[in-house]
Amino acid sequence: MDLFGVFQISAAGLSVEQARLAVAASNLANARTTHGADGNLYQPLSVVVHSSPAQRTSFAQLEAQLQADALPRPVASVAVTDTAPRLVYDPGNPDADERGFVAMPGVDPLTTMLELVRVQRNYEANLRAFDITRHLLERTIQMGSGR
Amino acid sequence: MTYTTPTLQLLAHAAELCAMRQSVYAANIANAAADAYRRLEVTFDRQLERFALAAGSPAPQTASVVQTDAAVQLDQEMALMAQNALRYQTLVGAFEGTMRMMQSAIREGRE
Numbered sequence: 630m631d632l633f634g635v636f637q638i639s640a641a642g643l644s645v646e647q648a649r650l651a652v653a654a655s656n657l658a659n660a661r662t663t664h665g666a667d668g669n670l671y672q673p674l675s676v677v678v679h680s681s682p683a684q685r686t687s688f689a690q691l692e693a694q695l696q697a698d699a700l701p702r703p704v705a706s707v708a709v710t711d712t713a714p715r716l717v718y719d720p721g722n723p724d725a726d727e728r729g730f731v732a733m734p735g736v737d738p739l740t741t742m743l744e745l746v747r748v749q750r751n752y753e754a755n756l757r758a759f760d761i762t763r764h765l766l767e768r769t770i771q772m773g774s775g776r
Numbered sequence: 777m778t779y780t781t782p783t784l785q786l787l788a789h790a791a792e793l794c795a796m797r798q799s800v801y802a803a804n805i806a807n808a809a810a811d812a813y814r815r816l817e818v819t820f821d822r823q824l825e826r827f828a829l830a831a832g833s834p835a836p837q838t839a840s841v842v843q844t845d846a847a848v849q850l851d852q853e854m855a856l857m858a859q860n861a862l863r864y865q866t867l868v869g870a871f872e873g874t875m876r877m878m879q880s881a882i883r884e885g886r887e
Contacts, residue, residue, distance in 0.1 A: 631795075632795050632798065632799070634799065635798060635799045635802045638802045638803050638806050639805070639806055641806055642802075642806025642807070642808075642809075645806070645809055646809065649809065678807075678809040678810040678811070679810050679812065680807050680810045680812070680813050700799060700800065700816070700841075701803060701807055701813070701816075702803070702806060703806050703807045703809060703810050703813075705809075750850060751805075751808055751850065754805045754808070754850045754853070754854060757854065757857075758801065758802045758805050758806070758857060759802075761798070761857055761858070761861050762798060764861070765795070765798060765864050765865070768868055772868055772872060773872050773875055
């Protein structure tokens, strides 16, 4: 069993959480973007996380894999959601329609903030796992020395 | 790897399985954000028990990783990982102790 491979798993977890953080930040920052460079309304983004290699059905025996390489790693992909826009009454806005309503991106600040809390917790857990693995390796390397 | 004494062999095997557990818990934590992910677990205790009873017999070749039907709970994974890390360090300590004992025997008890 090679503990060095574990770093790659934790690193994959960290980069997935970073992607979620970036997407949440982008959604919050663009919560009032009525049109982007292409002239269209900003569509909120979402992160889809899946494991690679994909898991099999429950209780499947994973062929006694003793290599860290064989363990599933998370992969993040960004998808554009089709959330309905919020209509805000603002007749002075150049993007307002004839009735004075402006279409704002359907970003829900509450859900996005909750997502950020979850991202932080997951990120910290991955970092802690990384740290514990490093500590165990150091302990192994120093075995029998200085005593 | 083959060690000279059954004790060292047993300790090395147990440490290897602890390392396996560490990587499985790390994978569980890393995949916590994937909705469809179900937590993995290493099952080897019974094998190790049998091995301990008949110390000196060859080490069991495999431990198995099984998939449970439970979603990942971060707190639980962290607790298990901390526990497993302590176990690993205890094993390393026992390994060192055994080595010291052998060195002492080689030196015929002299400092």
